[in-house]
Amino acid sequence: MRITLGECILDINVEENERYYKNERNITEDCQCDGCENYELAVEQVSSEVSKMFKQLGLDIKKPAEVYVNCSDNNILLYGGFYHLCGTMIEGKSAWEIVSKTKKSMVSHLNEERMFCIGKDFRIFFQEDCALLSKDFPRPCIQMEILAYSPWVLQKQNTYEQQI
Template sequence: MLKEHRVQGELQLTKRIVITDWEIEVDYSKTKEYYSNHKIDDDCTCTSCMNYRFNCKQFSNELLEFFEGLGIDPSKEGEFMDFGVSKEGSVIYMGFYHLVGRILDGPDYVDDKWEELNLFKINEFEFGFSSLELRCVPDDFPDPVIQLEFKAILPWLLEVPRE
């Protein structure tokens, strides 16, 4: 469900979304505005992070539409970590993105419950939402904040070796 309302002449888009066990409300306008104004230069430049961002350019339309539907630029993560290499030789990433919004129903903490929760999957990603123990929230990120937590197994696409 998409709700539109105007605040001081500006169009504000708020989306109510149901995904597996979660019902969330996302302020699409504020989330999109933040990601549009955030400079990637402020983020990590290690090879693992560069590989993740390079993979973003290869994401499927379905995955890109999911991120866009929340107002997120996937190349501008809140944080992610490289958890080594899978049996197949791909890199295991876990991390999160921030959104302006609230969890209306469903689990409010994902971090240590990956195997127990009904996560939603798109291609090589598994997702869930958290509103407790928010991490690395930029000082200028608008309230209220929820995290889109993810685990992904992505190929190494850079020509330079993994550090």
């Protein structure tokens, strides 16, 4: 199915994504850190626009390949992470920009202006390079990276909030 999100035109195999994610484990089945546990609960409260986009792509929002907390302020966490999708990019480019490159290393920067906003708290972009790709994930594959502002919803102290 051809889908346009922001500047990206994608050819996504929605049925294959749904089939894969139906059997995939939730993030907290592999990681019980506070960040992952909070993300799994907080995504139940995302906007209808975000839910609709995940459904359109055939993804389960509770099953990212990776999710992590970048920072926390007033019990709002900034999450980064990514999901894998069966499909290809017809048009578009990654929001990661190479700042410097040597034979041994590469430094890149995330250009948030290249990300597609879904509501006020969720941004995405797509890229062809896939990190942490499971060997049983259907091919061809692309990666959807996210930046998401989510509330702290666990019934305990926010372990990411800076203590002064």
